[in-house]
Amino acid sequence: MYHGIIHNLKVHYRKLVIMHKLKAYDEKQDLKISVLDALRMVNQAWVNVTPTTIKNCFRHAEFTKPDGQSEPNSENDSDDDIPLSRLYVPMANTQKLSPP
Numbered sequence: 001m002y003h004g005i006i007h008n009l010k011v012h013y014r015k016l017v018i019m020h021k022l023k024a025y026d027e028k029q030d031l032k033i034s035v036l037d038a039l040r041m042v043n044q045a046w047v048n049v050t051p052t053t054i055k056n057c058f059r060h061a062e063f064t065k066p067d068g069q070s071e072p073n074s075e076n077d078s079d080d081d082i083p084l085s086r087l088y089v090p091m092a093n094t095q096k097l098s099p100p
Contacts, residue, residue, distance in 0.1 A: 004057040005049060012045035 017033065020041065024031050033041075 004060065005054055008049050008053050009042075009045050012048040013041055016041040016044055 020033060020037065021031055
């Protein structure tokens with residue numbers, strides 16, 4: 001199912017990389033892409049993936065509901081009403097990672 005979404009994301013990302021490299025070449029700047037630039041391009045590529053693409057991938061994978069059935073009402077979900085104080089886990093209880 002995700003192959004169509006991932007493929008679309010990669011196409012948009014590659015287009016942004018090529019555009020970035022062409023712009024740098026035209027302006028006679030360094031052709032390198034920093035990690036920050038790459039993250040920004042991935043974010044922009046994800047924004048460019050349309051909801052229609054995602055819907056089509058779900059439909060193709062047969063995850064859609066038959067016509068006439070509605071989504072369950074998630075507003076009354078009791079799991080969403082957990083207070084933050086119950087979700088808080090003190091840092092002392094978590095394992096600290098040591099540098100390699």
